[in-house]
Amino acid sequence: MPSAIALRGLTKRIGQKAIVDNLTLDVPSGEVFGLLGPNGAGKTTTIRMMVGLVRMSAGTVEIAGHDIVRDYGQAIRQVGAIVENPEMYKYLSGYQNLQQFARMTPGIETRRIDEVVEFVGLSERIHDKVRQYSLGMRQRLGLAQALLHRPSVLILDEPTNGLDPAGIRELRDHLRRLAREEGVAVVVSSHLLGEMELMCDRVAVIQQGRLVSVERIDKMIAAGTDGLVSVFVETKCQEEAKAALLGRVEGMAEIAIVDGGIEVKLPHEAIPRVHKLLVQSDIPIFEVRVATQTLEDRFLEMTGGAGKA
Template sequence: MTEPIVRLNGVTKRIGSKTLIDQLTLDLPPGEVFGFLGPNGAGKTTTIRMMVGLMKMTSGEITIDGFSITKDYQKAIRRVGAIVENPEMYKYLTGYQNLVHYARMIPGIPAERIEEVVRLVGLEGRIHDKVRTYSLGMRQRLGVAQAILHRPKLLILDEPTNGLDPAGIRELRDYLRVLAREDGIAIFVSSHLLAEMELMCDRVAIIQNGKLIDVRSIQQAQGENAAVRYLFEVDRLGEALAIAAQSGNSAENAGGGSVAVEADRERIAELNAAFVAAGIKVYGIRAAIKSLEDQFLEVTGGERIG
């Protein structure tokens, strides 16, 4: 089994009598885009601040590539790249000059590495233009390039899609997936855009009131739900509900002339045949997959994301 790049073990943060983070335990493997979700005030930003050493933990341990953020801070933080909201760049310099400037701060980054990260984020055609001429999406990509110059094992992004238009969000999402897949970086993303996180992430963690309440795989959750709940669009709703109930399936009125049935694929075929035999017209059958937003609201009791 692959050793996690990041390990949070029993991380707790208290200020006075208030507990901001309560016994948070998480593992992040390499090559995964990991989403971090929670309602307003759930503790997302506090967690990120502790991960990068900007806030002390009350108790617990955070290790990055085996190094403790409290005991071996310099070694741990060298393995981290981070962007918090919009990356700050020198707008009067070119993108390339900005990267050269940042590279000088860390010994051992050759010119070839700068060229490599420029290609990785797809800025070859504009890297020698002044940053003030860049779109927000291009500045985000330049920020990612700067954050990965030193080959970090962990990339932390706090609200990385803030202010981006749909094309910019898609660009950033695509580059993050390439980074995770090709460079094996663990990417930790905090965002309030649930639909975007569903497209971007491999797994998501949901916290509420400082406590971890769920970690789920996006693909796994979708696959499981797809085989559980189906919607039949029919012409005689009452009769269809009665037939579904008689056949031993859990059925309910889903509105819009549809019957919702929880059953496996084989039973769905049998139920469709029963409807047709009874003279009920079936206009459509579709799997009702729960979106990440549905799942989030389910586990948080409807609290707003933020």
């Protein structure tokens, strides 16, 4: 089965400047995938090329196996998207906007409109004119429109704009539910790193148009730039614990006695070995904890602190 989204050598040049430079990555179905990068890194340009709004200079984009250039109609049928800001007819109600979109897409029934309205939490205001909507409400309506035709791929550029904290949390829950329960591949670009940490399964870090890294969120915030993690072991027998581990854990770079226990720097896959050795040495252990960073910490490490995402 092909990836839900496959980018191969995706490039956009303006004159001699590469806005997006040879970007290659895959997004499978059922995953929330984040695009991170400083302002001007090429995130929005990448999204615009993915949905056919900007012509690429080189490379390919495939959506569910369909090339976005050679087979645009089949490819874009799989996609729901909000790029930058959702555009609506402001003199119509939210419901009338959805009806208008449904008329352009065969097979959308009235009950589907009601489903997406309830899903995004707009039931009480859906018959108000869009000009009366706040930015957050327009974002919700845009999401409803993007979901109306049951896409297999959902692409959202800054979807949390204008949402209050409760709305951001609801959106996060909605997107994770779409991925987990309906197998939708969700691509999100946002500058709110804390939300991306809670929302995404994996993230791609882009800087100056180039792909720096693609990593799972949990591994990204656990490991440092050297690929090692810091593990704290709470024990009253610090000296004995240190002696039990010295020279016996492959890849261990550091071990130190700290307040309340010991701290070890080692590959993530070596953690079970630490636990086993301490148990075999009859050393009482109260806790084994990986000292994680935040996504913001790792992002700034990887980009050299170059602006915001």
